[in-house]
Amino acid sequence: MSANGESAEDGALFSSKVIRSVFIVLLLDLLGFTLILPLLPAILDHYAHTGDGVYHTLQSVVDFFREAVGIPLEKKYNSVLFGGLIGSLFSLLQFLASPVTGALSDRRGRRPLLILTTLGLMSSYAVWAVSRSFGTFLLFRVVAGICKGNVSLCTAVVADLPCPKARNRGMALIGMAFSLGFTVGPLLGAYFAVGSEAAENVFYQTPALLALAFSAADLLFIWLALPETLTVDVKAKSSGLGDSGDLLNPLSLFRFSAVSRVEDPPTDERMQKLRVLGLVYFSYLFLFSGLEFTLSFLTHQRFHFTSMQQGKMFFFIGVIMALIQGGYARRIKPGRHIGAVRMAISALIPAFIIIGLSWNTTTLYIGLALYSFAAAIVVPCLSTLVSDHGTANQKGTVMGILRSLGALARALGPVVCSSVYWIAGAQTCFLLTSVTFLVPLALLRTVGRLKEE
Structure with a gap:
């Protein structure tokens, strides 16, 4: 075999190793992260x-929002709203x-930062395990x-791969890790919370320790198995943090200003395409996360779903997403x-119309x-x-x-969408928001002729 052939084969083997490692790293991370969701x-x-002072101070904020938008005074809705407040934080x-x-x-490289953020997560889970007050929680x-930097760092690891097909496969498997993590975690x-409920005051301690164990296993795997994808010469060319304002100013983030401040900046056309893709990502997640959040309101209000029934619903969603990401999404060809x-x-528009108008669980499903x-495809492809x-x-x-733009969308979307839900009603909320998906579709038209290299 020729030297070029051997080089290509070595590159393919390295890419496969990186993708497998990233999948395991992210799955372990997400299993620990999602343990808390049902608790x-x-x-x-x-x-x-317990009469915790910090809790009751924040409860007054939730009560103010609940009264402002007309949400009924019910324990289920309070839990969803309070959970949403913590999620937005x-x-x-x-x-x-x-x-x-x-x-x-x-x-500094991907591995050192992954090790650092994982150590930070381990410390956070340790704090959770010993927390006895809401302030500590x-x-x-x-x-x-x-410290939750594993997702953006793992996508950066995959972005380092030179082969477009490998990057696409890696992004799809990152999506699959999300689906599996949010299904199994x-x-x-x-x-494990049920298994430890005998210790009434610390029923969450076993899940917290399990999250710590997942994070420790993740750290060990990163240390032993994840290769560094950023070469020494590339690290040497990096300007580091550069202008910190470009990384902290929201307007600069939407403009990707940090990307253009280099010796040989991208062309104006490529920067414009990048900014539009960022807007598509933000607008999509803003709308999607808002409707995802209000889904719990709809199923409880209209179909009287219990927590177990809602758990089964999200399990159904997770399994379908994992199958799509493991099958179709990772085989999408470059271009x-x-x-x-x-x-x-486009598929999300009829999907949310059907959900908003559903009159029985069959139609809902x-x-x-x-x-x-649809949800299985958008984020991996945009990434x-x-x-x-x-x-x-x-x-x-x-x-x-x-990742930052997506986090901002997930912080704002649930607040806006839940306000529309309770002020205008479930049907209006789902119909109006589904039509608003025309905004990211219109933005996509401006880069419809984007040539993927």
Whole structure:
């Protein structure tokens, strides 16, 4: 075999090793991260009954919002709203931390930053395990929000790969890790919480220790098996954090200003395409996360779903998404990602119309199946498209900014959408928001002729 043939084969083997490693790293990370999801209502209820001062201060904020938009005074809705408040805090911290983490990884390498953020997550889970007050519990969420850099760093690792097909396969498997993590993790959290409920005051301790164990296993795997994808010469060319304002100013993030401040900046056309893709990503997640959040309101209000029934519903969604990402999404050929995103977002319009108008669970699940198919495609494809932009020493910055825009969308979307839901009604909310998906579709038209390199 020729030297070039051997080099190509070695490159393919290295890419496959990187993709497999990233999948395992992210799956372990997400299994630990999602253990808390089914426990959050019980944790909030626990602190409500202990008379915790910090809890009741934040409860007054939730009550103000509930009264302002007309949400009924019911325990189920309070748990969803309080959980949404904590989720928004986490997302806002991610909005601030992700660009900085990505830029640092361009300078120091992916592995060192992954090790650092994983150590930070381990410390946050340790705080959760010993927390006995709501203030300590919030400290756990704050530390986790700042240190949760594994997602943007893993996408940067995949973006480092030179082969477009390998990048596409890697982004699809990152999506699959998300689907599996958000499907299996909550089940594990609920199971181990029930198993430890004899210790009434610390029923969440076993899931917290399990999250710590997943994070420790993740750290060990990163240390032993994940190769560094950022070469020494590329790291040497990185400008590090550069102008910190470009990484902290929201307007600069939407403009991807940090990407253009290099010696040999991208062309104006490529920068414009990158900015439009960022807007598509933000607008899509803003609308999608809002409807995803209000789905719990709709199923409880219209179909009287219990927590177990809602858990089964999200399990159904997760399984379909994992199947689509493991099958169709990772086989999308370079040059066809914009078409795939356009098809998926178009499918979300009838999906949310069906869900909004559903009169029985059969109709609901038809809409959810279409919703799951579309949701499995958009983020991996947009991540692949964005990963093509920026120089080799800017991939961490690019993917960190993209992750930051997504976090901001997830912080704002649920607040806006739940307000529309309770002020205008469920049907109006779902019909209006489904039509609003025409906005990211219109933005996609401006880059419809984008040639993927």
